[in-house]
């Protein structure tokens with residue numbers, strides 16, 4: 126699915142930008158182009174067909190130690206509810222000034238819900254997930270099915286499914302939201318609808334109905350209603366399973382068996398149990414564990430991603446610049462940026478990306494240094 130290629134030599138763009146009209150006839154030609162709504166390729170300063178991707182988004186790290194206190198202050202000052210809908214604060218890539226975008230395709234935000242607060246139900250075409258860095262107590266209702274949110278869990282709200290968040294507990298909770306908002310916005314495919322409040326269930330079972338039907342390992346319901354769906358019908362992927370899978374991969378490697386991505390690097394992808402493909406059509410979601418003292422091979426890929434440190438400490442090198450990583454830190458990785466991660470202690474990282482889109486469009490490429 127991904128094309129592995131050998132390194133492309135670093136040459137400058139072949140684009141010709143000769144665009145100064147020399148004669149009155151030429152000047153008239155350019156004026157007539159403009160009048161008829163035309164732009165000739167050769168006048169483009171922007172390199173429309175670069176030798177390799179030249180993203181405006183830049184590699185950047187946001188530290189949880191800065192994000193959380195700001196979210197808590199918003200919790201004191203800014204009410205949640207109709208109008209605002211969500212108390213979500215997006216990371217804004219410094220290369221995309223003024224836009225609430227982590228990358229050209231990905232939205233990543235910290236959402237904060239105080240004690241007793243409710244984020245009202247709505248639905249939209251955009252696919253969404255929540256990843257829980259710490260805490261518990263909030264439950265989200267997906268099309269009427271209450272789903273408890275606990276540390277390390279991945280919760281899905283695929284496009285056009287109603288969802289609202291409830292915090293009946295005496296403590297605030299914050300988590301990471303990931304959505305395909307920038308992608309859907311750029312291709313003009315968004316729809317939105319308010320839901321009805323007060324009709325949802327008021328208790329949170331330990332396991333949602335979706336998990337009881339779809340969350341049994343290797344088992345698919347035979348019922349005709351359990352047909353294939355583009356997005357996963359499973360709305361929660363629990364940390365106990367993710368953790369066990371990563372632990373098993375590293376144990377198997379230590380016993381000399383295959384299963385890890387590379388030495389000391391275990392990873393799992395969250396999938397749609399009806400098809401085996403990515404859990405969401407537009408977003409790839411994965412959890413990685415790099416054993417303390419190990420580092421990953423330097424790699425670059427088309428498409429962009431966002432990482433969040435779940436546990437442990439380490440460092441990430443993005444296009445040659447090294448940055449320290451701690452609990453909760455968020456990292457934006459633009460297209461074709463070279464990435465190496467080193468683990469100081471065992472390092473668990475959640476990652477999401479637009480890889481399913483790149484693969485479907487046959488634009489996926491990967492290059493090892």
Ligand code: GTQ
Pocket residue numbers: 211213214234236249253288302303304
């Ligand atoms: O929780 O429904 O960060 O609709 C952005 C848009 C969260 C949500 C976001 C949303 C939500």
Ligand code: FE2
Pocket residue numbers: 247248249253288
């Ligand atoms: Fe939403």
